């Protein structure tokens with residue numbers, strides 16, 4: 049435990065922000081740079097390539113579309129979960145947070161189906177640079193989904209004990225987790241057209 | 247804000263208190279000690295290299311037999327081993343030595359104290375960042391023992407060489423990913439702490455310059471490192487999954503065409519790498535600049551000259567450092583338009599550096615200077631960093647860079663910045679804050695021997711390298727240039743450099759003795775032995791967990807020395823004076839920045 053600093057839930061008057069919110073936004077800024085670099089690499093490689101496969105001919109667009117819907121829904125339920133806490137309705141929070149986690153798992157299952165059919169057909173990262181960047185970007189994004197889902201599962205289960213002891217701190221945690229989750233969603237919304245459609 | 251921070255803390259067990267501690271001071275000391283050990287290790291690797299350069303192909307007496315047949319058969323260094331030493335020297339010095347010492351050590355220890363906070367904003371994240379750093383370091387060092395040995399492609403890990411190098415390179419990449427993660431944790435923590443935990447009345451423009459330097463540094467770490475992490479993932483994919491992000495088609499290695507899928511670009515790596523690595527040089531230098539500013543203000547007994555211009559310069563420097571990276575790539579054939587762009591931005595970024603250096607020199611003007619050990623290191627920093635900076639200009643101009651690129655001139659240039667530059671700054675910091683951290687002074691005589699010896703030897707090492715470089719001697723050469731006709735006349739200098747390097751090692755011994763001896767034998771001191779003005783000197787020495795006995799309140803500017811009409815020659819920020827009203831009353835300045 050951190051003995052020296054008691055957790056502060058209130059915003060500092062002159063900055064108007066609490067610590068966790070600054071922390072998560074800074075983290076997201078670095079994530080933007082991480083994915084930004086990969087997108088930049090994608091552009092550079094594509095511009096420099098002699099030929100570049102059309103994503104929609106290799107990849108499964110309907111499945112990816114379904115996944116987009118799943119992920120956007122999960123962002124909505126995430127907001128609902130947070131809003132339920134604000135309205136002090138813990139039961140609803142459990143419900144919506146549970147749905148969010150289920151959506152995340154759904155996304156991963158669909159992704160797994162996609163991956164395994166690719167690998168089955170011999171479309172591997174080493175096949176060409178397009179598939180290499182496809183696997184790298186979606187793989188890294190997938191890891192983020194796993195991380196976000198794990199965080200949410202913690203906040204749904206054992207972490208929710210805090211609702212009794214430190215409700216405001218708990219709300220802040222859910223909010224931070226939500227911000228991360230929206231970011232993961234947003235990245236996918238970039239990935240989908242860039243890899244599958246263009 | 248934290249108002250319950252001064253309650254009594256329960257006694258912690260040994261592990262909680264010294265090993266898995268969440269106290270920023272303990273973590274800072276852990277970082278500093280580990281960083282110093284890695285510096286020593288990087289230094290030892292370099293000494294081996296210097297032996298080979300001074301006496302190419304001759305057996306290293308006694309030590310040589312320790313390394314085994316695959317590295318030094320009969321005590322004679324193999325070229326592969328030289329390459330490992332070079333790559334690991336650079337990596338260890340930069341990523342495991344200087345940055346952890348400057349940011350993890352000094353930043354962690356000093357920043358919360360200087361802003362009057364009881365700890366960092368996220369203490370447990372802080373602890374994690376240290377352990378992840380240590381893990382990354384161990385992975386790096388472990389690579390010496392894998393088949394094929396450590397990374398050999400330089401600290402830059404350029405493909406295609408790095409892609410086909412032995413398994414040590416994979417360890418290098420994994421180590422880097424861990425180090426990047428660790429500095430990400432640190433950066434988030436520093437920025438949040440500085441924004442949120444400042445004491446009452448401590449507006450942004452009352453922050454000590456050191457805090458500003460750490461603030462900008464944290465932003466550089468936060469935003470510049472992730473692209474290298476992305477590049478690291480891609481190089482890992484290239485090495486482990488046979489992709490070819492960085493491998494051009496049709497590459498011929500040992501007479502055979504490589505069977506990779508092709509279409510990759512080695513230049514892509516360079517862009518991603520230097521997008522980190524240029525800001526990284528400011529990560530190396532800014533904390534040292536911050537320390538030097540603190541020490542100079544304190545020992546001239548004068549306010550820093552142009553405090554605001556220093557702050558604006560350092561912010562501008564931070565911004566600009568993101569758009570100069572390709573000045574490391576002038577000879578890759580980017581085209582003259584790109585060269586012109588990066589040449590221009592590079593010239594622009596030199597302006598704030600010159601402003602900072604000038605302001606620090608003006609700060610000396612008319613002061614009644616106390617030449618104690620920290621001050622000697624701080625003052626010597628100025629010309630050394632000056633030489634390093636000025637010799638960088640020809641490298642930033644694409645025309646002269648064609649001649650100088652990848653020669654010993656470059657080695658000399660950046661070492662002037664980081665070795666007699668940054669490291670002198672860090673030594674100044676160690677001598678300056680040692681009494682705060684331990685409650686005892688370091689010995690001045692030993693300190694001065696350490697200083698003068700280091701100053702002379704540093705120049706003995708690095709000045710000749712300019713000559714060698716201009717004569718055309720390439721860097722990373724195992725035989726030190728002996729096959730080059732044009733370099734022959736400068737080969738003798740290798741010996742002088744080698745001797746200086748060994749002497750340099752000897753002159754670190756007084757420092758090591760001093761460091762440990764003073765823990766027990768040093769003169770005991772109270773809170774403020776240097777009669778300094780910034781907040782850390784309001785805490786007991788050493789500060790307890792939670793730092794301050796009472797929450798400090800800030801009244802004045804950070805460097806109020808020799809204020810006319812005051813009863814002593816310094817008015818600490820934490821003491822009310824007649825000239826500055828308490829915060830809240832005449833506080834027109836908004837807290838922003």
Ligand code: HEM
Pocket residue numbers: 289292295296332333335336337339340344399400401402530657661664665669707720721722723747750
């Ligand atoms: C007194 C201390 C030092 C000495 C004598 C020294 C000496 C050397 C030598 C001989 C090389 C090899 C050049 C070559 O391969 O031809 C080198 C490379 C390098 N050094 Fe140092 N060095 C010192 C301190 C430092 C410090 C403090 C840093 C960084 C913070 C540093 C960073 C590097 C880097 C990045 C390289 C390039 C390695 C590469 O080519 O991959 N060195 N140094």
Ligand SMILES: [Cu+2]
Pocket residue numbers: 523524527570571573574
């Ligand atoms: Cu640069």
